[in-house]
Each structure stands twice: as C-alpha cells, then as structure tokens.
Amino acid sequence: MQLLEENYSKNMKTQFEKKELKKKSENLSDWYTDVILKAELADYGPVRGTMVIRPYGYAIWELVHDIIDPWFKKGGVKNAYFPMFIPHSLLKKEASHVEGFSPELALVTIGGGEQLKEPLVVRPTSEAIMYDMYSKWIQSWRDLPVKINQWNNVVRWEKRTYLFLRTLEFLWQEGHTAHTSYEEAQQMTMDALEWYRKIYEEYYAIPVVVGVKSDSERFAGADSTYTVEALMPDGKALQGATSHNLGQNFAKAFDINYQDKEGKSALVWQTSWGLSTRSLGGLFLTHGDDNGLILPPKISPVQVVIVPIFLEDHILDYCQEVEKALTDAGVRVELDIRDGMTAGRKFNDWEVKGVPVRLEIGGKEMEEKVVTSARRDTGEKAKVNLSTLKDDMAKTLEEIQSNLYQKAKKYQQDNTYEVNSYDEFKKIMETSRGFIKAYWCENADCETKIKEETKASTRAKELDQKESQSKCIYCNKEAKYIWYFAQAY
C-alpha cells in the first residue's frame, strides 16, 4: 500500500472523483485506498500518517461504541478519562512496557512557550498513567474490583502508515481492571475477548480465530495476550483486537497493593483490553467488490437508501411515506433528495458507500404503491409492496448480514491450510498465502527463522486445544500444539 503522505494534496479528492473506482479484483490495496476516499470514510491529514475520519466513517465508529459500550457497562465496567500527557518517568516504571513502546513515542518538549523540565509522552496506551492512579485509589479489598474503560485517542509513531489500518493517531477504547485473584482477572480477560469475537463475527460479519499469542507477540508487560485474528482477502491476517492478562507485573511496578480481608497487604491482579478504529480497516477490506464497499447492515450507518428517479413533488411525497414507514420500523434510512445529480449518479454513489439496500422510486412505483429494491451484495432487484415493506426489509437486511458472513467464512475456510511439511508451508506463503496451521515447538528461534524465510509470523494458538505428541514444522523437535501462522498486516 502507498504511504499516506504520498497521497496528500489539495486536489487529490477531486482527481480521484474524475477517475473510475479502482478494481478490487485487480489490486486490493489500490482499491482499498481509493474506495475509502471515494466513499468519504476518511481523508489524509496534513501531517504524515494522520487521518481525518469523515462523518460517514465516524458514524460507523459511533455504532461500534453504541453496540459494545452497553456490553461493558453490563459487565460492571465504568467509563472515565485520564490525561493524554504521561511523564516519561512513569512510563519507565514497567521495564518491558517502556521498551516495547519507546521507538513509537511522540514527545511534547515545549509548553506555553517554555522548554519543559521533563518531556511529556503523548499516550501510546494508558497503563502507566492509569495504574499510577490505581495505586492511589486502591487501598482496601472493598475498593476491588476496579473496572474502568476509556474511549480516547492514542499516538504511535509508525514508520509505514495506511488509512485506518495504521495511523499515527487512532481512536480506541482501552479497558483496565484490577482484581483480588488471578482467576477473576483471567475471567475478565476472557469476557473482553468474547465481546471482541462477538462484534467481529455478529456485527462486522468477519469470522475470527480466537486464541493466545506467543511470547514474542505478547503485549509489552503482559503475562498473556489473547487475540481475535481475521483473514483478509489478500491472505494476510489482521490482529482484530487483544485482551491481556497482566498478572501482577504492573501491580509490582506501580505498587498497587491493598489490605485484604485478613488485614494483610496484597498485590492486585490486572487486565487490559482494546478495540480500535483499525478494526474498521478490516471491515472495509473484507467485504466490498469492484463497485465499492459493502457494509453489513448491523454496522451500516445507512441501511436503506431511497432514491427518487425524479425530484417531482408527488414522487417525493410518496418517498417520504416510504421513509417514514421504515424509520418507524427502526430502520436507518436516508432519502436522497440531492439536487443537480441524476438518479444514476446517486445509485453509483451509494454503491461505492456500500449501503446494503437501495430503493428506487419513480412514477410507476408510486402508482402501483410499490418500491423497487436492489440488494448491494447480490445485485438482485425486486418489487416490494408498501404494505409488506417493513417485514420484507427486516428479512432482507438479515439475509444480507448472514450472506456476508457466510462468504467471509467460506473464504477463511478455503484459505486455511493444515500443513505437515515446511516445504508445503513455504509454497503456500509464496503463492496464495492464508492461515497456515502447523505444529510448532514454541521455541522463539524457529518462530524467527520461519518469519524471516516466509514472512509468516505466529498469529495465535486456539484455546482449549488438546495437547498431542507431534513434531515442530521447522526443527522437527517435539511440539505439543498447532499454531496459526500468517503474514500479518
């Protein structure tokens, strides 16, 4: 993919509009950049690697919030807000944590016209500042568990950046909890992981592999990192979201101790977990075709768009009648009355934007009290009576949601390979790519060599996998578990 800055120019968007949409079937990454700009999901910011999330793209992120935030609250998690500026000294408290993030930090060195004594880190994540506060707030077992989440912006100074998938600044939620036992922390880690699986599979319509990360892929400072991994159309894997059992590493580093019921001093057990706007990049890559995006209805800001063939009053009156019927039925509907734009141009525009269903309404439809509906995923057209519209639309939107998931699921299955020799492994990585399931001895050297030779890194080991006696795909030494390998985004 191209770097963001190569594309930043005042007239870029207009240039793009003059051109045809690039073909997904020909070049995925060109299509991806092109469709994000043309659908007005996002645009390039003036600073290298930054991105503006435009209203259409942000409306999707608002839906993500409105879907997952109630799950958090039901789980006893409360939202809060912590400062963005972290003293560099605080970040250093957890050794492996600072080591992991140091190369990516943005530093504020001047404030109010004066050089600062200590540079301030713009948060790459909030463990350090949150746990510094936790150590102050948590005094007794009565104060536990603490379950706090925040919706905020974070900054990571990435070298190569792509729209949504990797930007210097991105939006996310980060949950941070503290508990009295390892078991409770582990349960929390798993609950968060399940929230992420659910939003990917049931809302994004993207099947995921749910598992644990290898030591080398683990979050800086965690005991264990769990992940949902999605396979993209180019055979590369996207780390969808992660949930970390932090053990007592940060509790020790930040001295988060409390008086337990017996009056003894104890350290808390912690977790952290996050889902970011990066996940939207996976959403856009997964669905869609040469005509543009295809958004799963559950996560689509506009589920049904009504396009009048002519902007005549009597037709518009009928369109509004249809609009009201759907709005009352709880459908997210938009009536496109833009002036100075042909119906055909509007069809094309909403196709690029991936709206699941388009309703075409002309004089004929009005007289017959019907609408002509067109499905974005299959292109199927049908005449629907106004009297049955409500139920028909509900059914159609469900069908589209499940059709998109089934297609993605089939792609994932067709591109997941269980291999028994390293030659097979290499051949797949040289050709189609995809998820490769192979036994690995869990020795970091093999992992490193495989990545060097094939670009494939370990993505996850599925949970509840039975131990077996086998051989490492690389070194042939004893291996107990099958791991998923893939080239990562």
Add this chain to the structure above:
Amino acid sequence: MQLLEENYSKNMKTQFEKKELKKKSENLSDWYTDVILKAELADYGPVRGTMVIRPYGYAIWELVHDIIDPWFKKGGVKNAYFPMFIPHSLLKKEASHVEGFSPELALVTIGGGEQLKEPLVVRPTSEAIMYDMYSKWIQSWRDLPVKINQWNNVVRWEKRTYLFLRTLEFLWQEGHTAHTSYEEAQQMTMDALEWYRKIYEEYYAIPVVVGVKSDSERFAGADSTYTVEALMPDGKALQGATSHNLGQNFAKAFDINYQDKEGKSALVWQTSWGLSTRSLGGLFLTHGDDNGLILPPKISPVQVVIVPIFLEDHILDYCQEVEKALTDAGVRVELDIRDGMTAGRKFNDWEVKGVPVRLEIGGKEMEEKVVTSARRDTGEKAKVNLSTLKDDMAKTLEEIQSNLYQKAKKYQQDNTYEVNSYDEFKKIMETSRGFIKAYWCENADCETKIKEETKASTRAKELDQKESQSKCIYCNKEAKYIWYFAQAY
C-alpha cells in the same frame, strides 16, 4: 483557589477522607476542591494542571453528550474526527487566531526518536486543521452547508489551573459549519447558542445571561462571539459556552471557496461553537451545600439511591423489588449493597455525591411495604407506599430540578445590580461582587480601565436590546447599550 500541582500527592485523597468535608458557607474554593475529590468526580493527574475525570464525574459528561448530541444531529450536524496534531504553519494562516493561542500551545518536537522538521501543535481548538480540509472538500454549492462536530480533547497551557474550571487538557465538543450566506451562518450561530442556554437552564438548573461579547472578549478570528454567562456563588461569572459567527475570516485565510449556482467563485460563511467539561465546574459550584454536592436530577448519573439499613436477605429482596420498580419506570437508580460499611456512612457518602433522592429501607419499611425517602436539596423525609412510588419519585425529581433552578435564579436576581454611578460600581465589586448592569460607550479604553480598577470585565450585551441615549458609566460619553460586567473565572 490552589494550583493543582500543590495538591498532587500520592496519599492526598486518603488524607482528605480522614478529614471532615470543608464548609461551602465558609470557603467556596476550598469546599469546591474538597468536594470534587471526596465525591470522586475527579483527581489530580501526575502532570501539573492535568486532571483525571473519574467514573462518577465522567458519567455526568456522558449524560451531557447523550442530551445535546441528538439536538446537534436533529440540526443536521454530523460527528467526525480530525487529527490532534496541527502543523504550526497551518495555525499561522489566520493571523489573529494564532496570536490568540500562541502563548498557550503545547508542541511536539520529537517523534519516533527523531527531531521533527516542523514542530506539531497539540490542538488548542480545531479551526485550522478542519478548515484546511474544508477548503479541499468544498468545491460546489452542492457541497454546502457543511455542518460537522467533534467530541474530543484539547490542550491549552494555562498558568493557573483549577479542577474542571481550567485544566491543561479538557474535553469538549466543537461544532464547525460552512454556509452560502451570512444569514444562514448567523442562524446556525444562534441555534447553537440556544442549545447551550437550554442545557444550562433546563438540565444544569443554572440561569444564564445570553448575549454578545465585546471586541476585546471576542474569540480569536471571529466576527462576533455569543455567550451564555452564569453567576457563581462567589459573585464571579463563568463563561458557560460560546458560539462564534466567523464571517469570512477563516474562509479567506484558508481559501474556502466554491462555485455558486451562477458558476461564480464565492467564499463560504462560517461558524464554530463549543461546550466543554469546564461547564461541569459551574454545575458543581452552583448547587451543593456544606454536606456536599447537589446534582439536578436531569444531569445526575444516579437519581435515586437505595440504602438498606441492614444487609439481610429478606431486606435485600425487598430493596431489589423497589430497585426494579424504579428501573422499569426509567429512573437511574443504584442499590448500595457495599459490605463492611454502615448505613450512616453510606448516607453521608451519597450526600457528598449529591444524589437527589435517598431511599432508606429497613425491616419496618419492608413490613409496611413502604420506603423512607429523603430529599438531598431540602432534607425532607417522607414515607412512600410502594404502590405509588413510581409517580411519587417522578414528581419529587421534577420538584428538585425546579427547586434548584429557582434557588439559583433568585441568587442571580439578588446579585444583579443596575448601577448609575462608577462609585456604586466600585463599591459592589469591593464587597459582594455579582453581575453589574451599566451603560458603556464600547470604547476599549474604558473597558480596560474598569477591569484594572475593579477586576470586572464586560461579560455580555443582551440580545435584542433597544438602543437608548445614555452615558458611559466610566467616561460619561455617549453610550447606547447596557452591558453586563463581572469578575470572570
């Protein structure tokens, strides 16, 4: 008030908890800091002037979002997200804008371990970066109006900082619109101002003076700035929220031109408007007493708290019955089953937190199928039958909301003085302070001298005020309008 950093210490909060709550009647600013910490609305961040908004305080900001964001959307405003980092050169494009913000900027000079060629400004507000994008997006009259809002964090390097009222980083919403005519922009400016008046008066229960700012108090880069001004209990005024008609100043600076219906090139007319977490400081200052906060029900995360006198199963069952009845009625209710804490301690705790209604439930209440309710604002206690609880609570919450507004309104009226001599003016500022209504010639010299001599600055000129022939309170020269003066927060 004390500077934040003077109070930041690891054990400060515990110290505070050991002490009695400071008295509002004795020292407002000490009470303010104390109650914010004890009610766990916020805490001091590790960096001077930064603040952590704790779950209880953040829940109020979430309510503000959930109240006002639908008003924005109904008004055709869409949310988006723009990068936090602004190239210094962009900020410089609008001369008076950069001049106004330069002293308060935080600059990122190092990214990914390297010195940046151009320092990046951490947004103090987003006009510069948003309008740079607008100039790219807006090409034709068909693209207008553009109405975009964002909920985000901004940074202003303040010398003196107070919890909520002035912090280095704060949360807000900033709306930015572009229109084809001055009239349309002016209408938008007024619509936003009305949203702010409404949330202050009908939700915060704080009466406000609605008016226009003087030239010297105007937003850097605006043609005119409109404001809602609230009088605090110490006789100082808080600028509650502002709405700006930007005219074409930024349109010229950022070259935001478009092709109009006649095919001619034209400049857009713009507005910007914002409400921040600073407003919550006004909310906490206005209501409350020596026992702690008093939150207006409409903006209170917990409207009714249920406190069981004993944590016995049969009592808890009854409490849950009561909880369910209220939850089903749409009341935000919390059942306090915290272990190892006496009912009396809980009463005190919820009083400090300002929860409008407390329900006490013991064996007697259970047997009689009643609850004992206590109003936070008046302290009145009453026995309420479970059968009439739903309606009774709805009524009580309405009464509390309007009682708090009436009290604040009376205070505002009692402390607003129409003066005819500068001696009167000075005497009031030396004693009680408050809103002073006086004729002013609108010459900046008089304004400056009055501020130097009395600390009172012009706050606003009420809208739709009839022009009259009078004399300036300071220079005695001709003055057409009455202005509100007060010492500002």
